[in-house]
Amino acid sequence: MIYQTPREETVAVKDVSFDVEKGEFVSLVGPSGCGKSTLLGCIAGLQQAQKGSITLDGKAIDNNRHSIGYMLQRDNLLPWRSVWRNVVIGLEIQKKLTEENTEYVSSLLKKYDLWQFRDSFPNRLSGGMRQRVALIRTLALKPQLLLLDEAFSALDYQTRVNVSCDVWEILRRENKTLVMVTHDIPEAVSMSDRVIVLSKRPAVVAKNVEIDFGANRPNPIQVRSHPLFQQYFNTIWKELVQ
Amino acid sequence: MKNNLSYRGQYLLAVKRRSRRVLCAQLSIVVLFVAGWEWLALAGFVDPFIFSSPSRIADITVTMAQTDLAYHILVTVLETVIGFALGVVLGLIIATWLWFCPFAGSVAAPFLVVLHALPKIALGPVIIVWAGAGMGAIIVMAVAISLIVTVLELSGGFASTDSALIATIKSFGADKKQIFLKVVLPCNLPVLFQSLKVNIGLSLVGVIAGEFLVSKAGLGYLIVYAGQVFRMDMVMMSVIILGVIAFVMYRLVGIARQIAEKKINHDN
Structure with a gap:
């Protein structure tokens, strides 16, 4: 992926190749400005890479865009819409406001304790709740693959740990596949099955770190006190500072 | 307690x-x-002859109210409302077009700046020749003065819409029209209403300037006539009525804004 501006061109991502299994949670970490977000943007189809291919279920990503949900740094809820009208906006845009789909959205809101706030406006909600609303807005379109781009970095520490745990549990329960970008190593370790460490720009894959906390994996809050947690942190940290 | x-x-x-x-x-x-x-x-x-006085203004208002004051007010209000509405609608259409077609936006930018800085009243004689010496010319003047500001303010607002909101909507597969209707326009409602408020004043300036140049009726006509025959009480009366018209229009825009905000909370 090469960015062109009249003054110069910047090679953001050069040689990155990886596979993600269905249901797997993968984090991309790397030094800031290494092209993590660009990579995610390419997978989401918001940017076009000059070379290379991205496939989902064996099909080119361009024909498969609706199976991907993309969440950015802030919750980006529309402040003039109520919670309900925010979560259905994706369905509205794709003209899929069917009874079945709205039923599904209602069930998500109920399941994740937001049903009583469906008529509230986003400014009445806490940061964590807003992030959950944003997640449900994405889930409403039933994507197989979710892309999170520093989705929690705008939240304060406590909220972000809680929200990342919420999101992890929701995505596990809904059987989604996750690719996320973060600069927060504990967050990456606590949420993923695998952490891909990228090098400085232009990004290449520096290391694949499998995160294994056993078959009955504790949630991202509990896992932070697991004996192996610090070990994984150190491995990734060492890789990043090289 | x-x-x-x-x-x-x-x-x-x-x-x-x-x-x-x-x-x-x-x-x-x-x-x-x-x-x-x-x-x-x-x-x-x-000297009440030069500065007039409230009682004299009240006197002349009562006297004129029995003859043709209402007609003059009606003419000015009509011209202002038509000029205002045309300026806003055309401004919104042009700004929308410039947003949908960024190439046109880039091409238009320097022209807009020059047109904005140009004193539109200087075009007065030209406008009279084009539109004829009458109400048409006055309305064109009002539009000329308010239109460019509207276009500049709105397209500035459209261009600076939060790009993260647009990216989010885009990731759901929104096309350009959906992006505009669901994000850009609702986001810019405050800008729109701000420019509506500015436009009230500007269309009044256009209408009065137009009436100064060509007219047989209206408050601007009254002001010119009264000035020539040294009837300062009549000038002051007209100015005060203009103030009332401006105030009422501000209030109406305020009400329209409340309605629009309520509507957007339900429809968009």
């Missing part, structure tokens, strides 16, 4: 009291100003 009002009740009472105090202060300014003016004129400190 002495009274048995709840915290909330006390707060609401305080809010109410404050707005009442503001209104009182505003009314007393008007009363003091009018009374002071009348007193200065009566006591001979200012």
Whole structure:
């Protein structure tokens, strides 16, 4: 992926190749400005890479865009819409406001304790709740693959740990596949099955770190006190500072 | 606590009291100003022939109200409303077009800046030749003055719409029209109404300037006529009526804004 501006061109991502299994949670970490977000943007189809291919279920990503949900740094809820009208906006845009789909959205809101706030406006909600609303807005379109781009970095520490745990549990329960970008190593370790460490720009894959906390994996809050947690942190940290 | 009002009740009472105090202060300014003016004129400190006085203005208003004052007001209001509406609608259409077609936006930018800086009144003679010496020319003048500002403000607002919101909507597969209707327009409602408020003043400037140049009726016509025959009370009366017209239009825009905001919370 090469960015062109009249003054110069910047090679953001050069040689990155990886596979993600269905249901797997993968984090991309790397030094800031290494092209993590660009990579995610390419997978989401918001940017076009000059070379290379991205496939989902064996099909080119361009024909498969609706199976991907993309969440950015802030919750980006529309402040003039109520919670309900925010979560259905994706369905509205794709003209899929069917009874079945709205039923599904209602069930998500109920399941994740937001049903009583469906008529509230986003400014009445806490940061964590807003992030959950944003997640449900994405889930409403039933994507197989979710892309999170520093989705929690705008939240304060406590909220972000809680929200990342919420999101992890929701995505596990809904059987989604996750690719996320973060600069927060504990967050990456606590949420993923695998952490891909990228090098400085232009990004290449520096290391694949499998995160294994056993078959009955504790949630991202509990896992932070697991004996192996610090070990994984150190491995990734060492890789990043090289 | 002495009274048995709840915290909330006390707060609401305080809010109410404050707005009442503001209104009182505003009314007393008007009363003091009018009374002071009348007193200065009566006591001979200012020459009522040059500065007029409230009682003279009231006199002429009553006299003229029995003849053709309503007609003059109607003409000016009509011209202003038509000029205002055309300026806003055309401005919105052009700004929307410039947003949908960024190439046109880049091409238009320097022209818009020049047109904005240009004193449109200088075009007065040209407009009269084009549109004829009558109401048409006056409305064109009002549009000419308000249109460019509207286009500039709106397209500036459209261009600076939060790009993260647009990216989010785009990730759901929104096309350009959906992006505009669901994000850009609702986001810019405050900008739109701000420019509506500015436009009230600008279309009045255009209408009065137009009436100065060509007209057989309207408040601008009255002002020119009265100035020529040294009837300052008639000039002042017209100016005060213009003030009232502007105030009423501001209020109407305020109400329209509330309605639009409520609507957007339900439809968009």
